[in-house]
Amino acid sequence: MTTGFTRRQFARAGAAAGLAAVLPRGVFAAPDPYYTALIRADDEIGLVRPEFHSHFAEHLGSCVYGGIWVGPKSPIENVEGFRKAAVDYLKELGVPVLRWPGGCYADDYHWREGIGPVAKRPKRVNIWWGNYVEDNSFGTHEFIRFCRLIGAEPYFAANVGSGSPREMRDWIEYCNFPSGSALADERAANGSPEPFRVKYWGVGNEAWGCGGNYRPDGAGAEFRRYASYARAFGDTKPFLIGCGPGGNDAKWTRGFMDALAGSRLPDGYSIHYYVNGERPPLEFREHDAMTQMNTFRAVEQAIIDQRELLDSYDHGRGIGLFLDEWGVWDRIPKADQERNGALWQQSTMRSAVAAGLGLNIFNRQADKLYMCNIAQMVNVLQSVLLTDGPEGRNCVRTTTYYAFMLFKPHRGKTAVRVDGGPLTWDGRNLLDGEVMPIPSISASRNGSELVVSLVNPRPDQDMDVECALRGARARQGRAQILHDSDLNAYNSFDHPDRLTIQPHEVAVEPDRMRIMLPAMSVATVTLEVE
Ligand code: AHR
Numbered sequence: 001m002t003t004g005f006t007r008r009q010f011a012r013a014g015a016a017a018g019l020a021a022v023l024p025r026g027v028f029a030a031p032d033p034y035y036t037a038l039i040r041a042d043d044e045i046g047l048v049r050p051e052f053h054s055h056f057a058e059h060l061g062s063c064v065y066g067g068i069w070v071g072p073k074s075p076i077e078n079v080e081g082f083r084k085a086a087v088d089y090l091k092e093l094g095v096p097v098l099r100w101p102g103g104c105y106a107d108d109y110h111w112r113e114g115i116g117p118v119a120k121r122p123k124r125v126n127i128w129w130g131n132y133v134e135d136n137s138f139g140t141h142e143f144i145r146f147c148r149l150i151g152a153e154p155y156f157a158a159n160v161g162s163g164s165p166r167e168m169r170d171w172i173e174y175c176n177f178p179s180g181s182a183l184a185d186e187r188a189a190n191g192s193p194e195p196f197r198v199k200y201w202g203v204g205n206e207a208w209g210c211g212g213n214y215r216p217d218g219a220g221a222e223f224r225r226y227a228s229y230a231r232a233f234g235d236t237k238p239f240l241i242g243c244g245p246g247g248n249d250a251k252w253t254r255g256f257m258d259a260l261a262g263s264r265l266p267d268g269y270s271i272h273y274y275v276n277g278e279r280p281p282l283e284f285r286e287h288d289a290m291t292q293m294n295t296f297r298a299v300e301q302a303i304i305d306q307r308e309l310l311d312s313y314d315h316g317r318g319i320g321l322f323l324d325e326w327g328v329w330d331r332i333p334k335a336d337q338e339r340n341g342a343l344w345q346q347s348t349m350r351s352a353v354a355a356g357l358g359l360n361i362f363n364r365q366a367d368k369l370y371m372c373n374i375a376q377m378v379n380v381l382q383s384v385l386l387t388d389g390p391e392g393r394n395c396v397r398t399t400t401y402y403a404f405m406l407f408k409p410h411r412g413k414t415a416v417r418v419d420g421g422p423l424t425w426d427g428r429n430l431l432d433g434e435v436m437p438i439p440s441i442s443a444s445r446n447g448s449e450l451v452v453s454l455v456n457p458r459p460d461q462d463m464d465v466e467c468a469l470r471g472a473r474a475r476q477g478r479a480q481i482l483h484d485s486d487l488n489a490y491n492s493f494d495h496p497d498r499l500t501i502q503p504h505e506v507a508v509e510p511d512r513m514r515i516m517l518p519a520m521s522v523a524t525v526t527l528e529v530e
Helices: 007-017 025-029 084-093 105-110 141-150 165-176 182-189 216-229 250-258 286-311 335-341 349-364 397-411
Strands: 034-047 055-056 098-102 123-124 131-135 152-158 200-203 239-246 268-276 321-330 370-377 385-387 393-397 414-420 438-445 449-456 461-471 474-483 502-504 507-509 512-517 521-528
Touching: 007 200, 034 182, 034 449, 084 141, 084 385, 084 393, 084 397, 098 141, 098 200, 098 370, 141 152, 141 165, 152 165, 165 182, 165 216, 200 393, 216 239, 216 250, 239 250, 239 321, 250 286, 268 286, 286 321, 286 349, 321 349, 349 370, 349 397, 349 414, 349 438, 349 449, 349 474, 349 521, 397 449, 397 474, 397 521, 449 461, 449 512, 474 507, 474 512, 512 521
Parallel strands: 034 461, 055 098, 055 370, 098 152, 152 200, 200 239, 239 268, 268 321, 321 370
Antiparallel strands: 034 414, 123 131, 385 393, 414 438, 438 449, 449 521, 461 512, 474 502, 474 521, 507 512
16 A cells, blocks of 8 residues: 555655665765664564563652642642553553652652651652652552553662661561561551562662762672662562662673672662753753764663673573663753653653664664663653643643654564664765754554654754565555754743654555655554565
């Protein structure tokens, strides 16, 4: 089935491109550049784990208090104290795993302060995010309830920096031991007789920084100590995640892993990689956007390098690599943070493109990754939902929400290899000599469904992209797109649906598809193949 292009146009373009052959330079002199790729539908990379689309919620600004949690007495519509709009939108999006309570906050959080009657819970100063006072009304039970409401699996980050192995051990027993121990019975008395069966346990957060300012060998030694007591209480074996570096720091990983010689290895190893922006979110110029998008090359390289490092250790292959915090971190205006909470950052068309670049990387590196958590879920950094401050009744789905929606069909499929044309992610932009990520493509397949995601990160250029198909023949297809010609466009409280997913044209023939990607766009094509 062919839609959107005439057969003649398709054939002309196909002939010019030579279908995924290496194109002569001259072709790119054309004002409307033409890119080719080859989708190898039978060349499998690995499972696109749904966990690649996981999230992170920290006690920071208005992420938890005022964002997710408004309290049962709030005038804001809520379900048992959880903001109803957030619950509804997140359920629709599907959140595989949710990490909590930090971030930096995790290493100053003492879980016992967040259980029992709310009125008796101590008020504490949040030392990391503005010294404001939290009343601990959102604690372990509330977090678990929220996870159950949205269908997410909980992931706790335990306190190493200012905590103790006993505190972590007790938290695991409190959550997971069925009954009969003092801690299990306390959980039951607090309203949850059934064990929570929490699988994922982070052993600290950013040990090299806010998590205790450790050196890598010291962090490794702490992991050994904490892991000794982190047992399977009941039928849930804790999956322990060790603290890796910020960015692609090989020295940290070697130091940490060397310190573990002869002892229990982590089940997971977490790296954090933010993609910084030099401008306030609504003031990006083309060049700033391109600079930020280019950083994703380094994120991909970090995944490759850190995987290789882990693999070089005995049994290191069995360690799951987590990109535990990722996303764009722009220069956030003070006024936005004062009005709406710390690190409240607007998500624009550029942010959605950034999300698309990240999610494409996860598909392409599917065999190297275990889980990825975008930072953060609501009102902080690259969030999928924004409210107008902690008191705000408005709750909008951001451009990042829609980028994640576009990638949802990849979950549970098998990623397959895509070879780019001469202008690829890893290549050089022959138009102006700069290194540029153009266009970014990934694909996954499950039986008769082949899903292809394409991102045009250039703010200044539309792209015609032709993908030849190997190992499968397409019967028909449909495309969806998120696009705005203004790279700073966003969903505001006045115009919450300015950017939403729209149907898009795609030309499909048995051995190829062709699509026009406008400047700054994220598209997903679903092909029925045989
Ligand atoms: O996500 C915000 C902060 O970034 C987290 O608290 C910390 O882990 C990271 O440095």
